[in-house]
Amino acid sequence: MSNRKGVIIGIVVFLAVVTFPFLYNRGKAAPAPEVELTEKAKAAKQCVRSTDYMQREHMKILDLWRHTVVRRGERIYVNPQGKEFNMSLSNTCLDCHSNKTEFCDRCHDYASVRPYCWDCHIDNPKESK
Amino acid sequence: MLELAIRGSKKYYGWMLFLLSIIGVGFFFYLKQLDFGLGITGMSRDVSWGFYIAQFTFLVGVAAGGVMVVLPYYLHDYKVYGRVTILGEFLAIAAVVMCLLFIVIDLGQPMRVFNVPLYPSPNSVLFWDFIVLNGYLFLNLIVGWNVLEAERNNVHYQAWVKPFIYLSIPWAISIHTVTAYLYAGLPGRGFWLTAILAPRFLSSAFASGPALLILLCLIIRKTTNFDPGREAIQTLAKTVAYAICLNVFFFLCEIFTVFYSQIPEHMDHFKYLFTGLHGHGAYVPWMWASLALMLLGIILLVNPITRKNEGVLAVACVVIFAGTWIDKGMGMISGGFVPNPLHEVTEYIPSVPELIISLAVWCVGFLVLSALYKIAVSVKEEVGT
């Protein structure tokens, strides 16, 4: 290989660039966010499912909800305990979790996800504009 | 072989940089479109497809046109095309790349494009278009690349390539048929609701594709040491001549049915394009120009004296390419949407950002084409055919 030098330099530069964010931030992990519950959410004790389940699966449950409401026209969710809920992001989820900034956004920002729910769904159903 | 595309003269690099700079400008405007929405185009509620889909439709034709060299060479062993077949296949690749880009930039939610394979909908023609276009791209990549590589190594291409070659022939017909079916099956759009739309599309494809190929052959002969051959160019010219005759004939068939029957729902679209409707007639000069160009092309190409003169032939090819571009691009889309289903006239004029983005997509196509042709021509020069 006549251009071995160039190849090696190339690999080194590539590795340096790729690992830069990790090296730059080493030892400085951002603290995990604390989500805040509203009084109403606290009083309810449990969300539509257990806290553990909601933490892990809320996006899937929302996906299932939107599919069921939009495509099958069924709007009532009956959880395993037999409790009924209106499947609505703005009108049910945000009714309890009316503090979107302290509840939804904190985790989403931390995990660097930007769900496009709020492009359409009203994120402050209670407040007047 | 890929290394051949990055080793070139200053001129080659200059040309590629020129294309890249236009692509950069277009990309900037595309980012603006992503941010603002398709509102930066001239499209409207009534004319909901515009310049992008027009370019897409036309370029599917150019892609399908490649079959006009593939078929005689592989099916009839027409040896003269041995030198241009790879050029036809690579042109098809570049054209399909442009088609796919034009579809994606026309989407309101391009990040959701994979919903198409995720929720397969066999009843939608657009779903089939997605399949046939991607299929055609891969077929041409497989065939073109393998045959060229074999040629470079001085061996016959491998046997397994043969079925793909045979498959690519009907596949080429299918891509343009499916594209015509996008339009021809819509109730309430009298302009498109005609069984001759697919034949019309194919005939104009077999004129515009090979016409562009002739021009490219002439350019290659001038700028490189590879000569695609006078006979190949002349045979291609005959293909263009008959295809453009058929295209005008099919158009006249349509005109007869529409105007002899006098059914307004079919007639008014043609009236809008060729005479203007309710005082709107932005396309009138374009449509007459298109017809004139196609007729001029027929005169220049059917007549053997003019056809055999390569200078005149080049002019004829430009004329036919331009004529079919207007006819099948803008004419086909605007004509279909005006008047709208409520019989109101909303005219469509593409916006400047829309045109710049379209130009950039064309430049992407030519960038791909230049790289592929650079490879093909380098191989041809190498083996000295």
Next chain:
Amino acid sequence: MDSSRRQILKFFGISTLAMSTKPLLDAFAADPAAEGAESKETFLAGPEALKARQWAMVIDTREFHSLEDVEPLIEACHSIHNVPNLPIRRHEIKWIWETEYKHAFPMKGARFMAEELEHRPFLVLCNHCENPSCCRACPTQATFKRESDGIVLMDFHRCIGCRFCMAACPYGARSFNFRDPRPFIAETNKKFPTRAKGVVEKCNFCAERLAVGRLPACVEASEGKVTFGDLYDPDSPVRERIKTNYTIRRKQSLGTEPSIYYIV
């Protein structure tokens, strides 16, 4: 694995078989993350939901004389559905609007028509066709005909914005969000979502109101001039009106079987 697989199963209609094969399906769709045996969740339509095989509408155009007669209906619809009011006509979005006879029924007019009829405002909207060409065209099933009640609906989450449905609709009933609609909604109804840029929208026959036992907003606002009901229920109010009046539909020769009937 998860709910999305379950969805797909349901989506392909396998759910109809689920009665007999439910244990098998449950095993197939078993959710390791779920809370053990009690993980059963179910969905209900809601007790007040109105049901029909095919919703239909009869518009008594004789009762509409001027713009003041139709505007409350349009306003009722557009305000509750957060339909924006865009300044450029090209980008216009409308679910229900009024037009003249010659545009509502092109090629169906008489010569020398009564002037009153010629200028009478005709309400036009999505026809919720029984054989909808838009649903046939959609490459992602983002627009679909709901099996349960025949409404032609939009799934805004899935729409890729290709606008094939707009080309396929022979009634011009569909609008496209050429830009973000939010700045152009005068007063947002917080109970109902808006749309994002890049998706197609149209009348949804007030599916969200039918689900809670209310008639469509335009019907409610029409004070009896517009009738709504199940086309396949012989005792429904729409059947009564169709039986006792001569009604026409828009472009019925195209075979789309529109569900909006007009008494002229």
